[in-house]
Amino acid sequence: MRRIISVLLVIGAFLPGVALATAQEEALALEGRKLDFAHDRRLKELDIEARQAELAVERQMHELELEERRAQIRRQHPGPYHHRKKHGGAACLIVLIMIIVVRILATIWVCGDLQRRKTGSGLWIPIVLLGGLFGLGVYAVIRLGDMQQTQTATV
Numbered sequence: 001m002r003r004i005i006s007v008l009l010v011i012g013a014f015l016p017g018v019a020l021a022t023a024q025e026e027a028l029a030l031e032g033r034k035l036d037f038a039h040d041r042r043l044k045e046l047d048i049e050a051r052q053a054e055l056a057v058e059r060q061m062h063e064l065e066l067e068e069r070r071a072q073i074r075r076q077h078p079g080p081y082h083h084r085k086k087h088g089g090a091a092c093l094i095v096l097i098m099i100i101v102v103r104i105l106a107t108i109w110v111c112g113d114l115q116r117r118k119t120g121s122g123l124w125i126p127i128v129l130l131g132g133l134f135g136l137g138v139y140a141v142i143r144l145g146d147m148q149q150t151q152t153a154t155v
Contacts, residue, residue, distance in 0.1 A: 103129055106136045119146065 107129045114120045128135040 099132070103132050106133070110136065110139055113143070 107125055110124050110128045114122070114124060124135075124139050128139055131138070
């Protein structure tokens with residue numbers, strides 16, 4: 001019986017040590033799993049961040065391609081008001097100068113005619129200058145009427 005008790009005491013003395021060692025091993029394994037889980041979670045977060053960065057780069061590339069296509073379309077089709085920029089230039093300038101010269105020459109002719117005939121008023125000068133060929137036509141019609149009255153009065 002003594003032997004049994006001593007064996008039980010020896011076994012009882014080792015059991016807490018074995019239980020403590022087992023508990024420590026389980027705690028270390030649990031910490032290892034926690035570290036593995038944290039490490040795996042961090043790797044997944046980094047993977048997600050890398051994918052988001054790739055998607056952002058792809059999105060920017062897509063936006064740049066769209067902007068390039070829009071610019072190309074704008075170059076090919078300048079728009080409804082683009083033709084206004086093509087008008088003008090040297091041809092319009094020449095026509096404008098010719099109109100001004102014709103108005104000035106018509107005004108000089110009317111002024112000289114008024115001085116030669118010593119009739120009429122100086123009001124015809126601004127009328128012909130501003131009215132151009134239309135004002136000159138009105139002056140010519142009135143002058144023809146005056147010439148006919150002068151001829152009938154002299155006869």
